[in-house]
Amino acid sequence: MWNRNVAKKEMPSEATKHFVLGTPIMGPLPEGFQQVQFGMGCFWGAERIFWQLDGVWTTSVGYAGGASESPSYEDVCTGRTGHAEMIHVVYDPARLSFVELLKVFWESHNPTQGDRQGNDRGSQYRSAIFCYEREHSLMAQTSRDDYAAGLKAAGFGPITTQIAPNPGYYYAELYHQQYLAKNPDGYCGIGGTGVSCPMRPA
Numbered sequence: 319m320w321n322r323n324v325a326k327k328e329m330p331s332e333a334t335k336h337f338v339l340g341t342p343i344m345g346p347l348p349e350g351f352q353q354v355q356f357g358m359g360c361f362w363g364a365e366r367i368f369w370q371l372d373g374v375w376t377t378s379v380g381y382a383g384g385a386s387e388s389p390s391y392e393d394v395c396t397g398r399t400g401h402a403e404m405i406h407v408v409y410d411p412a413r414l415s416f417v418e419l420l421k422v423f424w425e426s427h428n429p430t431q432g433d434r435q436g437n438d439r440g441s442q443y444r445s446a447i448f449c450y451e452r453e454h455s456l457m458a459q460t461s462r463d464d465y466a467a468g469l470k471a472a473g474f475g476p477i478t479t480q481i482a483p484n485p486g487y488y489y490a491e492l493y494h495q496q497y498l499a500k501n502p503d504g505y506c507g508i509g510g511t512g513v514s515c516p517m518r519p520a
Contacts, residue, residue, distance in 0.1 A: 336369070336376050336377065336495075336496060337495065337496035337499050337500060338369050338496055338499045339374075339375070339376055341375055341376040342376060343376050343406075343495065344378075344489070347375075348375065348410075350410070350412070351375055351409065351410055351411070352408070352411050352416070352450070353406065353407065353408045353409075353450050354406075354407050354409075354416070354447065354449060354450060354454060355382055355404045355405065355446070355448035355449075356368070356404065356405045356423050356447060357382075357383070357403060357404045357405070357446035357447075357448075358405075358423065358426060358429075358435065359403070359427055359434075359435025359436065359443045359507055359508060360403060360435065360506070360507045360508065361380075361403040361404065361405055361490070361494065362494070362497040362498050362504060362505065363505075363506030363507060364405050364426070364427070364508055365377050365379050365405045365496065365498075366498045366499070366506070367422065367426050368405055368419075368422070369496070369499075371409075371419075371422065372413060372414065373409050373410050373414025374414065375408045376408045377405055377406065377408070377496075378406045378489055378490075379403065379404070379405055379406070379489075379494050379495060379497075380404055380406055380487050380489045380490045381402070381403065381442075381487075381488045381490060382402060382404045382446075382448055382486060382488065383400060383401055383402045383404070383480070383482070384400030384402075385400050386399040386400070388488055389401050389488060390491070391490060391491055391494065394442050397441050399442075400441065401442060401488070402441065402442050402443070402446050403442050404446065404448065404487065406487055407419065416454055417457065417461070417517050417518065417519075420458060420515070421461075421515045421517050423447065424461065424462075424465045424515040425513070425515050426508060426509075427445060427508060427509065427510060428445075428474075428511050429462075429465075429469075429477045429478060430469060430474045430475045430476060430478060430511075431445070431478065432444065432478045435507060436507045436509060437507060444478070444480060445477075445478060445479040445480070446480040446481070447479060447480070447481045447482075448484045448485060448487075449481070449482070449483060450483075452483075455481060455483065459481055460518065461518070462479060462481065464515070464516050464518065465477065465515045465516070468513045468514065468516070469511065469513055472512075474511060474513070
């Protein structure tokens with residue numbers, strides 16, 4: 319369960335290269351690198367946040383957490399597949415820690431909104447962390463609890479973020495990959511709460 323492979327859709331060969339970073343978005347992973355999936359609303363803006371981080375090797379967007387296999391964007395938008403829009407992040411832990419990634423995740427969206435993020439509504443926009451390592455799942459739960467205290471003090475409700483082992487991952491269609499690099503004036507609904515997330519030592 320913890321290291322289940324991602325599913326690869328048929329895409330043109332140019333889709334295997336990250337539009338910004340030039341690295342493969344479909345692997346294989348360099349030795350020693352780690353991966354995680356984050357869901358935080360519309361994946362267009364969320365992906366851009368992570369590809370800009372020093373230590374991130376590649377990113378992609380896709381669908382995870384539902385029951386159907388190889389869903390399309392149109393399928394996911396119906397809300398009937400159970401999938402969320404996710405960002406798959408591959409990073410070098412020697413340069414960027416999982417704790418640092420969690421801090422970026424929590425502070426870059428509002429994890430208290432349930433099945434929506436800003437004006438985007440539906441279960442596909444839910445907040446989620448899907449982990450490939452058991453240790454990362456425990457760290458995510460700890461950081462959630464730490465952040466919840468700060469959010470409560472600031473007047474926000476409870477965190478609704480789903481934290482689970484990697485349930486599999488289906489790459490989104492080519493035009494979604496690195497969308498805001500290809501369309502700089504495109505829609506970005508990402509936004510945080512303004513509450514800082516504490517960082518425990520990794």
